[in-house]
Amino acid sequence: MDTAKKIVLFQCQWCLYAPEDQDWVDHHLPENVHLTKVPCTGRLDPLFILNAVQGGADGVMISGCVPEKCHFKEGNLSARRQMDEFSDFLNYVGYDEDRICFTWLDLQDRGRIQKDVAEFSKKVEALGKSHSLNTRSVLPQGGAHD
Amino acid sequence: MTELENRILAEAQRLLSENLADVVIAFKQADTPLRPQPAFFTDAEAVNDLVYNGLCQNNLANYLTRYPREKKIAMVVRGCESRSVNALVLENQHPRENLYLIGIPCEGIVDWRKIVEAVGEDVLSVQDQADIVVVRTPKGEFTLDRAALMHGSCLRCTQKNPLGTDVTIGKPVAEQDPHLLRERVKNFEALGIQTRYEYFRQESERCIRCYACREACPMCYCEECFVDHTGPRWTESGVTPAGMQGWHIIRAFHQTGRCTSCGACERACPMDIHMTYLTDKLNTDMYDKYQFVAGLDAKTQTPFAAFNLDDKNRFVAGGTSK
Amino acid sequence: MTYLLKKSEVNQTLRAWTSKAHVYAPQKVQKYAQFLPVGEDFELSVEEPHNTRFPPKALFLPQSETLLKYNPQKRELESAKTPDQPRIIFGIRPCDAKAVTLLDSVFSSEDNPDPFWQARRDQSVLVGLGCDQPCATCFCTSVESGPFDRSGLDAILTDLGDTYAVEPLTERGVSLFENLTVASAETTQTIQAIQEKATREMPIAFGREGLKAHLDELFENEIWEDFAKSCLGCGICTFLCPTCFCFDIVDEVRKSTRERNWDTCMFKVYSIEASGHNPRPSRRERTRQRLMHKYSYWLDHTGQTGCTGCGRCVRYCPVGLDIRAMVRKSVATPSEVPHVD
Known part of the structure; x- marks a missing residue:
């Protein structure tokens, strides 16, 4: 899997309503996708994204709940403004914004995460290896736990 | 002493002798010719070495957060400084009623x-x-x-005349075309992603992590900066590419909706690193997306302190980016 | 013996040296000069009367360096290799060379030498460039040094217009310049006159007599409050200082390395203790520390002033704080501690 592009998935732990979807994310993600669960997208700090990018992520995917379905009422709304601006900013600095993907999942979106991950992987594969900002030593397979 | 200096001096003396201020923050002649020094006058008798000229390069609002809230502070402010003061008052750093702003329409800072x-x-x-x-x-x-x-930030200045002052000394000056900032950002964006990254890489490479940009910025007043965190350690500690790039990206991003484009960071930098182009981008975006300009008043919340169900951006329900 | 080196031949000479050593010389980065390795298409930048902006102490004590690595496969620690390449440093100013000798007392001490510093020192030949036109911000003659101070140098150059006069000072210095023309007795006299004139004409920034004792007495004085008021608390003065050597050792967990980075007493986090207590809680204590370390504590440890008068802190302070003026103001401040005989 050395040639596969590395993707970091930040998943809000409440956004997958179907247990089989969560099970797939927890245990059956493709090897090149590194999972970081967060309590809410509102918990995401720009530093998380930057650390993933500097660690060599060729793509960053963020999955969260749709508006008005946030477990914490408004966490996703506050994340929306920040993360949107941060990806614009990274693009300005020189990290292709196509490498950052957001997906909002609703109650009826059963089975959607698998499709989104596959689609994004294909897109990142086409973009190739990222040569910007990946200045830290490479992220080990399966994730680095300090 | 110029006429302007005399008038500032008289005002400072009046404020101190009438007990309207505990301290007057202005500039005095330093021992090096290129940079006057921020000065803190507390005694009406001792306000004699006050200076004001284009070389006064610091943003005096930076010193506001050093004083307890009950201190009555009088401060010489130019356009950008008055905006910084507004932004700090908004963030509850000092009550406006304990501030006395001596406004000076600014002719631009000499770099x-x-x-x-x-x-x-x-x-x-x-x-x-x-x-x-x-x-x-x-x-x-x-x-x-x-x-x-003139310093680059002043060339693109959109607010030369101070806002919300208690007294203004000197004639108002003509404001410039507000699109100069946007133009710079658009020009940079047009360069292409590789060129943009290469530019950023070269600029941040010279960083020595002295954090003069942070210390010179009125909006950087955190008790503990993210780079000083040790558990978890957010950025690499050394002068490594990851450490320096991480610093410049996050430092700028923390200014989103708060930066007043005064350029004090760039003027303080000992290694001539261009960094206002980063905050200019964030400022432009904040205006384009949320019609927000930092520090125009001390009431309007910054975009990141608020949110709206109707925000339109790349977070799309059931879809990928854009 | 004094030799003559034509300025037009300097580039060629430096390039020739690269066959036997890594050669470093001041070169332009953006609009300032910095010591960089000499390559094929380098451009020497020594014409300005002032120093390189970034101090050459970094050639001996890099701002960040790896001390050891953990090898996860072998599950063992590997010490970083000590550098073993010979180096020639060309165009270093006497104040910076002297600063290196001052730092020797820290990193080359007999009981606890630093292997990385030691290796770099042993491998390096320093060719200095004396200052015939000291800057307004320079004050080397006020701190036991001078524009033609020879400490730490293997050879010293004097600018004679289109030639440099080369005075080798050590065996290693001699070996670099053997094949050059020897200067006439007359030229030697001219050189001496230039050196004496430069030294003589530098104004004395402050008197050193009794300075240490006086500063010690001012320890609790409120004068430090005064200096600290405008101080931003950034690290410019200390990072650009050729004699500041404080460092912090950090384990970079993600990279499995232990690194040494410059640190500075001007930062709050520098002195904070694990308990949360900070013995230097405000800028008052921190500005005091910088000045006192240079003009008092160094004298306690080594008998020398820990400042070589290079003037960088004066030139680049964003709020125009001038260490010379700070010393002068301290001297003018009467100490409150009564003298006990």
């Missing part, structure tokens, strides 16, 4: 680097006159065009 570039680093004295700057060096006297020496 000492440009003087050094023109005449060399050895400078004996500098005189800021209306349209010219006279610099004396061991090699002789030079007369430079003031407009050519």
Whole structure:
């Protein structure tokens, strides 16, 4: 899997309503996708994204709940403004914004995460290896736990 | 002493002698000719070495957060400084009623680097006159065009006249085209992603992590900066590419909706790193997306302190980016 | 013996040296000069009367360096290799060379030498460039040094217009310049006159007599409050200082390395203790520390002033704080501690 592009998935732990979807994310993600669960997208700090990018992520995917379905009422709304601006900013600095993907999942979106991950992987594969900002030593397979 | 300086001095003396302020923050002549020093006058008798000229390069609002809330502070403010004060009052850093703002319409800050570039680093004295700057060096006297020496941030300034002051000294000056900031951002965006990254890489590479940009910024007042965190450690600690790039990206991003484009960070940098182009982008975006300009008043919340169900951006329900 | 080196031949000479050593010389980065390795298309930048902006102490004590690595496969620690390449440093100013000798007392001490510093020192030949036109911000003659101070140098150059006069000072210095023309007795006299004139004409920034004792007495004085008021608390003065050597050792967990980075007493986090207590809680204590370390504590440890008068802190302070003026103001401040005989 050395040639596969590395993707970091930040998943809000409440956004997958179907247990089989969560099970797939927890245990059956493709090897090149590194999972970081967060309590809410509102918990995401720009530093998380930057650390993933500097660690060599060729793509960053963020999955969260749709508006008005946030477990914490408004966490996703506050994340929306920040993360949107941060990806614009990274693009300005020189990290292709196509490498950052957001997906909002609703109650009826059963089975959607698998499709989104596959689609994004294909897109990142086409973009190739990222040569910007990946200045830290490479992220080990399966994730680095300090 | 110029007439303007005399008037500021008289006002400072009045405030101190009438007990309207505990401290007057202004500038005084320092021992080095290129940079006047921020001064803190507490005694009406001792306000004699006050100066005000284009070389006063610091954003005085930076010193506001050093005082307890009950201190009555009078401060000399230019356009950008008055905006910084507003932003700090909004963030509850000092009550407005304990502030007295002495506004001065600003003719732009003279960039000492440009003087050094023109005449060399050895400078004996500098005189800021209306349209010219006279610099004396061991090699002789030079007369430079003031407009050519202006700092980049001042060239793109959108608020030369101070806002919400208690008193304004001097004639109002004409404001510039507000699109200059956006133009710079758009020009940079047009360069292409590889060129943009290469530029950022080269700029951040020179960083020595002295954090002068942070310390010179009025909005950087955190008790503990993210780079000083040790558990977890957010960025690499050394002068490594990851460490320096991480610093510049996050430092700028933390200013989103708070930066007033005063350029104090760039003027303080000992390694001539261009970094206002980063905050300019964030400022432009905040205006384009949320019609927000930092520090125009002390009431409107910054975009990141609020949110709206109707925000339109790339987070799309059941879809990928854009 | 004094030799003559034509300025037009300097580039060629430096390039020739690269066959036997890594050669470093001041070169332009953006609009300032910095010591960089000499390559094929380098451009020497020594014409300005002032120093390189970034101090050459970094050639001996890099701002960040790896001390050891953990090898996860072998599950063992590997010490970083000590550098073993010979180096020639060309165009270093006497104040910076002297600063290196001052730092020797820290990193080359007999009981606890630093292997990385030691290796770099042993491998390096320093060719200095004396200052015939000291800057207005220079004050080397006020701190036991001078524009033609020879400490730490293997050879010293004097600018004679289109030639440099080369005075080798050590065996290693001699070996670099053997094949050059020897200067006439007359030229030697001219050189001496230039050196004496430069030294003589530098104004004395402050008197050193009784300075240490006076500063010690001012320890609790409120004068430090005064200096600290405008101080931003950034690290410019200390990072650009050629004699500041404080460092922090950090384990970079993600990279499995232990690194040494410069640190500075001007930062709050520098002195904070694990308990949360900070013995230097405000800028008052921190500004005091910088000045006192240079003009008092160094004298306690080594008998020398820990400042070589290079003037960088004066030139680049964003709020125009001038260490010379700070010393002068301290001297003018009467100490409150009564003298006990």
